[in-house]
């Protein structure tokens with residue numbers, strides 16, 4: 001398989017130049033299991049470890065290779081394992097906050113206390129499909145949450161309303177979505193009944209990488225299985241070159257489709273937590289941001305202040321109270337998180 005069909009492009013080529021001169025090669029991380037990585041090596045996959053120097057220099061979790069990364073490796077002749085020297089700069093990454101020390105608790109589904117660090121779940125992604133199940137309680141607030149997460153990661157979102165065969169209110173839901181995300185493509189499909197399923201293929205052209213996000217049971221696996229089809233081509237089925245026909249036990253989480261696209265299917269992708277700067281909300285709550293420019297005070301909290309443009313918009317029914325509440329909730333979550341990150345950075349600088 002050519003590098004290009006694995007997602008390689010001119011930017012990676014440019015970053016790779018200096019390594020290439022040293023005789024090193026480039027491969028993409030298919031999966032990871034503790035400190036063993038499975039990477040693409042020409043037509044095959046091969047297990048790899050990072051060099052001692054790499055480990056020494058890596059400070060944070062995000063400094064280690066993640067699924068989807070392009071890495072620079074060295075392979076000695078007759079060696080059954082490659083050595084990873086570096087990660088090529090990520091074009092983007094799907095990240096989540098990672099609790100890294102004690103004292104943390106789960107409260108209403110959110111982690112409280114403890115320290116947090118950024119963890120890269122997957123990288124170099126072209127499209128994130130936000131999958132919603134039309135059979136369950138349709139919740140526009142959950143869509144907003146996913147939107148924030150995706151924008152924050154620098155990935156293009158596409159909304160998929162699955163199980164259209166079970167729903168008669170599709171138009172109504174699409175309108176609700178258009179209200180909060182008018183620039184994002186929305187498609188209704190049925191993975192189970194094969195309705196409108198060709199919408200995926202224009203995002204899954206040669207070398208393009210996608211992920212599927214969404215709550216449990218919305219149909220992510222059903223969609224993935226549909227796309228993989230009978231012409232299933234998971235990388236682990238490409239013979240691994242671990243010598244003497246010995247197969248590696250690591251599962252491939254980078255699925256190469258016959259049509260040319262690539263699906264990243266790693267367990268971490270399915271979780272839902274916010275991570276990022278408060279500014280990421282400017283995109284997912286653009287109309288609130290716009291309104292806030294007209295507030296009388298720069299630091300308006302949009303409560304009872306005089307001249308608050310947002311409260312006025314609510315009174316005039318141009319903005320819903322629940323939309324504002326959801327903005328405030330996400331903002332509070334991000335502010336709390338960022339305080340913890342600052343504390344963590346202060347501490348690690350002192351070390």
Ligand SMILES: Nc1nc2c(ncn2[C@@H]2O[C@H](COP(=O)(O)OP(=O)(O)OP(=O)(O)O)[C@@H](O)[C@H]2O)c(=O)[nH]1
Pocket residue numbers: 162163164165166189190191192193214215216217218219220221222223270
């Ligand atoms: N009627 C109908 N059922 C569907 C459709 N797509 C998926 N399902 C069913 O919904 C259930 C959940 O689908 P999954 O694909 O396992 O959902 P998931 O999002 O992968 O769930 P997790 O693995 O828990 O994250 C299964 O019983 C599917 O058969 C659809 O288009 N129509």
Ligand SMILES: [Zn+2]
Pocket residue numbers: 292295296300301302303305307308309310311
């Ligand atoms: Zn205000």
